[in-house]
Amino acid sequence: xxxxxxxxxxxxxxxxxxxxxxxxxxxxxxxxxxxxxxxxxxxxxxxxxxxxxxxxxxxxxxxxxxxxxxxxxxxxxxxxxxxxxxxxxxxxxxxxxxxxxxxxxxxxxxxxxxxxxxxxxxx
Numbered sequence: 001x002x003x004x005x006x007x008x009x010x011x012x013x014x015x016x017x018x019x020x021x022x023x024x025x026x027x028x029x030x031x032x033x034x035x036x037x038x039x040x041x042x043x044x045x046x047x048x049x050x051x052x053x054x055x056x057x058x059x060x061x062x063x064x065x066x067x068x069x070x071x072x073x074x075x076x077x078x079x080x081x082x083x084x085x086x087x088x089x090x091x092x093x094x095x096x097x098x099x100x101x102x103x104x105x106x107x108x109x110x111x112x113x114x115x116x117x118x119x120x121x122x123x
Contacts, residue, residue, distance in 0.1 A: 004089065004090070006049050006050065006089045006091065007050065008048035008049055008050055008051075009048065009050075009051055012048035012051075012052075012053055013048060015048075015053060016046040016047065016048050016053050017046075019045075019046040019053060020045050020046045023045070023046075024067065024069060024098065025102065026067040026069065026096075026098040026101040026102055027045070027055055027067050027101075029101055029102060029105060030055075030056070030065070030067055030096075030101050030105075030108065031045055031056070033105060033108075033109050034056060034065075034109075034112070039109070039112060039113060039116060040116070041058050041060055041061065041116065042058065042059070042060065043056045043057065043058050043065070044056065044057050044058075044059075047064075049064070049086060049089070049091060050085055050086065050089070051085075052082050052085075052086065054066060054086075054091075054093075055067050061092075061116065061119055061120070062089075062090045062091045062092060063091075063092055063093075063094065063115070063116075063119070064086065064091050064092070064093045064094070065093075065094045065095075065096070065112065066093060066094070066095045066096070067096055067097075067098055067101050068095050068096065068097055068098060069098040070098070092115075092119070094111070094112065094115055096108050096111070
């Protein structure tokens with residue numbers, strides 16, 4: 001499964017571009033911490049996977065990171081289905097509350113680093 005390409009709906013490319021240009025404050029703040037391989041791995045913003053767009057994605061680890069704002073409060077079923085479908089392709093999801101990203105960035109970055117350390121493939 002590691003080399004299996006994850007398909008996505010082509011119409012999501014434009015939507016992802018729009019999302020990159022209209023990021024939330026939490027997304028902007030987290031991007032500053034993880035861009036340019038700052039954590040030792042390459043992340044991309046607003047990446048289409050299947051019928052979804054994830055906030056951040058590391059292809060090497062198949063790790064998606066989501067910053068959940070108030071829009072996710074009513075979307076438990078949707079988020080669960082999304083996570084199951086992505087998981088079928090080997091994608092793991094890390095979720096952080098928007099307020100944690102804004103107020104507890106060291107904690108968020110440390111949690112990402114712990115996850116990376118626990119899931120790196122020894123090669």
